[in-house]
Amino acid sequence: MTTTAPAPIEVRCPADGRIVGTVANQTRDEVGAVAAKLREAQPAWEALGPEARGKHLRDWRDWLLDNERRLGELVQSETGKSWADASMETALGVDIISYLTKNGPEFLAPRKVSPHSPAGATKKMRVVYRPYPVVGLITPWNGPIGNPLLDVVGALLAGATVLTKPSEYTPLSWIEVVRGWREDIGAPPVLEVVTGAGETGAAVVDAVDMVMFTGSARTGKRIAARCGERLIPCSLELGGKDAMIVLADADLDRATSAAAWGGFLNAGQACISVERVYVEAPIYDEFVRKVTEKVAGIRVGMDAPGEFATEIGAIATEDQLQIIETHVEDAKAKGARITTGGKRRSSGQFFEPTVIADVNHSMDCMRHETFGPTLPIMKVANEDEAVRLANDSPYGLSASVFSSNPDRAQRVADQLQAGAVNMNNVLSNLFQLTLPMGGWKESGIGTRLGGANAVLKFCRPQAQISERVALKSEVYWFPISKRKATMQAKAMRMMAAGDWRRRLGLRGR
Template identity: 65%
Template sequence: MTLDHAAIAGQPDGSDLDNRRITVRCPADGQVVGEVEALGADEVAVVCDQLRAAQPAWEALGPRGRSAHLLRWLDWLLDNERRLLTLVQRETGKSWADASLEMSVAVDVINYFTSNAETFLQDRNVKPAGPANAVRRLRVQARPYPLVGLITPWNGPLAGPMMDVVGALVAGAAVVSKPSEVTPLTWREVVRGWREEIGAPPVLAAVTGGGATGQAVVDTVDMVMFTGSVRTGRAIAVRCAQRLIPCSLELGGKDAMIVLADADLERAAKAAVWGAMTNSGQACISVERVYVESPVYDRFVELVTDQVAALRQGTDAPGSYTTDIGAMVTGAQLDIVADHVADAVANGARVLTGGQRAEGNCFQPTVLVDVDHSMRCMREETFGPTLPIMRVADEDEAIALANDSEYGLSSSLWTSDRARADRLSRRIEAGSVSVNNALVATFQLPIPMGGWKSSGMGARFGGAHGVLKYCRQQSVVEEKFSLKSEPLWYPVVPAKSRFMSRAVRFLGAHDWRRKLGLRGRD
């Protein structure tokens, strides 16, 4: 996937994409869900000009004034929850349980950042350094980037953009958002709610389209927040470097789960199934590989296989909660999952349950054993409902294999020994480690979610960082006293200059010989 020719958030599959229109179809049954326009660079530029014009007044509202609009937006989201989640489900093929999680993310993120916005954005008073600066007041104030570009993928049409847009809006930035052309309908409607239903200032817009639309966003904004593939993330990083603007990238993952012999196996097995299968495995933080110490390997595999075999798959009726996982969003992703399983089997792996395509663009929840790092399912991001499990001799082998990856987004570590968990967590090469749980570190808003290695650059959330990343730091130096002149100002007076030189030496040196100029003046 390249910045110039492919969709920044994923090429549509089963959709009709021409120069102007994109038809969105439900992956579960192929029915048309809706249609959006593919905007060109000139149209994106017009939208961005309008956002820039509205941004200064938005910034002037202050964090409390901006938060009030975000809380009204939250009210509107909750008032329209059933309709919005039905739209999520129709354009993604998710189960209702997976779709409903997206609203939970929106609620948590809006409440957290609006509750803390004033604290996060308050000016920071700084103590001056050195006697000569004692007559000055120093402070650092946060000023938003005027226009932030937000580009998101197809796996979370509501939750994905919401994780980032709130921090940018609270910071005082205007935001142009580009949802995936595969699943643009929910976010377009959510942005319409902001612009037309709650009376919020026109500082948020959604532009729809493919790769050209995304490229226009990157070429126009002052800062980019991108979630998506490693390949596209690299292309965006290069373009941002050329434009000398910052970017934050949350890219792919191949998250490892390490289960040690002293772990609570029943809990670990349940977490492995949920961590690997939620959203049909279509999450960057999915559990994609498991390393289990040999003494408990067989029991762990048995527990996992029984639970995976019992999962109910399909797109259930809105509000029914009658299936566990739904469809794959795109046919292209379904092909990748099938290829990974076929490659593993061809190289000696065994399928204990699942392993086949299913009706409605689904892939059966799958457990693979006898796997190793020669197989694609252990090296490449699968992004599907598979769970390969590998036997290891000890913790050292588990850590070595977990780190044997170009990715480093998230991970989990399972042991009943707290000291051991602390020690081993410091050896894992990933941006987060969940101890005796799966995925949870990702959604702890006070701490950062960031990828190491090819999994990204920068981080989302992280308390104040989740807002300040959208800001420029501005230093302000204020004089306590208004003097007619400064000692260093012209004209140069020899006696004054010699006195200042002696004063610098006396105040800055650390021994009396140097303070008095008895050494080091030549």
């Protein structure tokens, strides 16, 4: 009996609907075969050492820079992004490669360990870091090049091979980046890409030794469950509903500019976008007025490469566009005001930058991830109410607080249930490679970036112990005798007890 191969997947530009490419919807067997080849290549890749692996990564960095404009055009063709957003795709990855290849050998160096007691004086001990042979990387459609580069660099530098699966909506630019690794710079065959829908992603989870997933909480829970069944680790960066708190003593010009950028960068299609704003009552009206003016000036559209004529582009999928519309209509029906925007454009998958004032926690736009160009703003009585409402969410990816009083901002930050808190800034933690980036609650488990963690998360620590002195036997080896057992017990007491009476055995039965 023969089975019919799945139909190819059409990739369309959300700005105008044209077909820009097709990719295979790869089967479980095909994914398994790719993973098997990576597994064969991994030992030699690990044996190269971090310096040699870093050389290949720096060659890749140079290739990314040399092809930056062409890759940006490819990103635009499948995402409908503005040129400003598309041109950022490679920038963070280039920075990560430079940082990690410079510091990777130190991060991966064996760590010497001292004995915890005199009993270990004859031992030499160290911890070495051994990579998971095959890492699976599953990424969403909002950053087709930037998202994979957040993790693939650390995994490759660690000595792992990497099987990547981009979103079926935006696979083309990442396919080209992987091709550049394999063909243009002639790097070893340790980075591969498979394409397809959900079944292809499930096959990746079943074929690898560790999973890094970025996407929805719903899918992340299924991946975590499957990884649990297989007893393999996973790191999950999931949904966000990031809160911004603006206190009455905040610099309103800075806070409103931050809200306009943090809420609408990449058309709000970022896991750490500002998705809800809590403003203290004395400055609420002025905040709404100022941010509305700034958001109303945001230009929408897919401009020409290099033009920088618009700030935000299209919404990647029709399903996501419908979620945005539903959240806006729900807010209006429950009494919120639309101060600017509020609807989709007549052509293409574009949605107007939208400010929603007078919202409350009964509204979908405050409870569920919107992932679009909307900024809901709620009036609060004081900072205690702001903190309580900010924490009243199943998500906890990042947050921000604005106040001219550093102590007050710190006090609020210390109470927020989120993996990162920016004080008088938004999203800035993403660009600080020495800080961990990870979510609390349903926003995920594990972290990415974070200095050495960016590499070591893809490794297993291995304890190694050797002998300083070649003794004929250890005191605890067979044969057992009363004399040896008594001697061991006395030695343990002397080394571990907290007072002399117990060390000398003068207390207890």
